[in-house]
Amino acid sequence: MDLSECLNLADFEERAVERMSKMAYEYVASGAADELTIRWNRQAFDAIKLNPTVLNGIGQPDTRLSLFGQELSHPILIAPTAYHKLMHPEGELATARGAGAAAAVYVVSSFTTTPLAEITREATQPLWFQLYVRDDRELTKSLIQEAEDRGFRALCITVDTAVPGVRNRQEKGGFRLPDDVITHHMPGPLDEKKPLTWKDIEWINSFARTPVLLKGILNASDAEKAIQSGASGIIVSNHGGRNLDTVPATIDALPRVADQVNQRVPVLMDGGIRRGTDVLKAIALGASAVLVGKPVCFGLACAGAEGVTKVVEILRTELEIAMILTGRATISGIDHSVIWK
Ligand SMILES: Cc1cc2nc3c(=O)[nH]c(=O)nc-3n(C[C@H](O)[C@H](O)[C@H](O)COP(=O)(O)O)c2cc1C
Numbered sequence: 001m002d003l004s005e006c007l008n009l010a011d012f013e014e015r016a017v018e019r020m021s022k023m024a025y026e027y028v029a030s031g032a033a034d035e036l037t038i039r040w041n042r043q044a045f046d047a048i049k050l051n052p053t054v055l056n057g058i059g060q061p062d063t064r065l066s067l068f069g070q071e072l073s074h075p076i077l078i079a080p081t082a083y084h085k086l087m088h089p090e091g092e093l094a095t096a097r098g099a100g101a102a103a104a105v106y107v108v109s110s111f112t113t114t115p116l117a118e119i120t121r122e123a124t125q126p127l128w129f130q131l132y133v134r135d136d137r138e139l140t141k142s143l144i145q146e147a148e149d150r151g152f153r154a155l156c157i158t159v160d161t162a163v164p165g166v167r168n169r170q171e172k173g174g175f176r177l178p179d180d181v182i183t184h185h186m187p188g189p190l191d192e193k194k195p196l197t198w199k200d201i202e203w204i205n206s207f208a209r210t211p212v213l214l215k216g217i218l219n220a221s222d223a224e225k226a227i228q229s230g231a232s233g234i235i236v237s238n239h240g241g242r243n244l245d246t247v248p249a250t251i252d253a254l255p256r257v258a259d260q261v262n263q264r265v266p267v268l269m270d271g272g273i274r275r276g277t278d279v280l281k282a283i284a285l286g287a288s289a290v291l292v293g294k295p296v297c298f299g300l301a302c303a304g305a306e307g308v309t310k311v312v313e314i315l316r317t318e319l320e321i322a323m324i325l326t327g328r329a330t331i332s333g334i335d336h337s338v339i340w341k
């Protein structure tokens with residue numbers, strides 16, 4: 001399709017609806033239960049106002065940052081999302097190519113429908129791996145080791161999905177994986193009998209060779225436990241509103257977590273990032289970087305790798321404009337004072 005029609009992230013969703021099967025669209029777009037949290041993720045960003053700075057002399061802002069010793073060109077990461085072959089026939093290979101062209105870290109889902117070996121061959125930017133811990137802990141351990149051996153540079157353990165949420169809309173959409181869409185590294189859907197606990201996090205930390213982040217933390221007390229159990233980083237996330245409905249917007253939870261963590265480890269966030277100003281707000285409120293989920297899926301559905309690239313590039317350009325207009329030359333210069341109080 002003609003990508004010049006897509007000027008912002010909402011344009012991608014509008015066009016993706018027409019290109020995806022109803023089943024796939026409903027899977028991506030839906031949230032848990034009454035979808036209150038998914039709505040709040042957006043409303044909370046919209047309610048935050050920015051404080052501009054005029055005549056500040058900033059021409060081209062510098063979006064680079066260093067995270068876990070990795071040099072990134074910008075703070076916009078691709079969130080782990082499952083089943084990319086539902087969205088585009090080239091699946092995760094297109095996502096990896098698109099991420100490469102946009103200089104973005106791509107966090108590959110455990111539910112990838114392309115083997116890790118093929119994704120690493122296609123990637124030109126760092127890859128991170130998202131882990132679902134399965135009842136079979138030995139399989140889990142060998143999956144972590146495979147990802148490390150293949151050069152994945154960080155491990156994001158998803159901790160907010162002890163059970164998948166009440167996904168009424170997904171079910172009504174008739175969610176079902178076609179027979180030729182295979183999750184090579186996961187033995188079937190999640191239905192774990194042996195719940196993940198803090199002990200498992202300590203166990204993984206005892207042998208992991210890359211930084212371990214916990215994805216799906218929303219409050220200060222869990223953030224403290226994460227640090228105590230050896231996590232190298234925290235991702236404030238409510239799973240894009242897909243798991244427990246009526247938990248708060250992530251941008252509302254972020255400052256409390258950041259306060260508790262007090263710079264001991266990097267805090268990242270995802271949920272509702274749709275504009276460069278959202279990226280700026282998240283960084284101002286304590287995030288080192290952000291991840292983007294649904295818009296990347298829609299970009300992929302619209303135009304494969306090029307769609308993924310354009311989604312990230314739009315956000316990056318919007319972030320640069322927001323930095324200029326708020327007078328921030330660097331990412332580390334984005335502090336609380338960009339928020340209108
Ligand atoms: C279609 C879809 C699939 C997802 N699959 C996973 C997954 O496999 N593992 C995971 O940790 N999170 C998964 N997530 C959650 C995302 O990583 C992320 O937390 C969320 O999408 C961020 O919110 P946003 O979509 O508003 O950007 C998924 C989200 C979507 C929309």
Ligand SMILES: CCCCC(=O)C(=O)O
Nearest residue numbers: 082111161164190239242
């Ligand atoms: C329930 C796990 C499937 C992938 C996922 O995390 C999601 O659809 O949100």
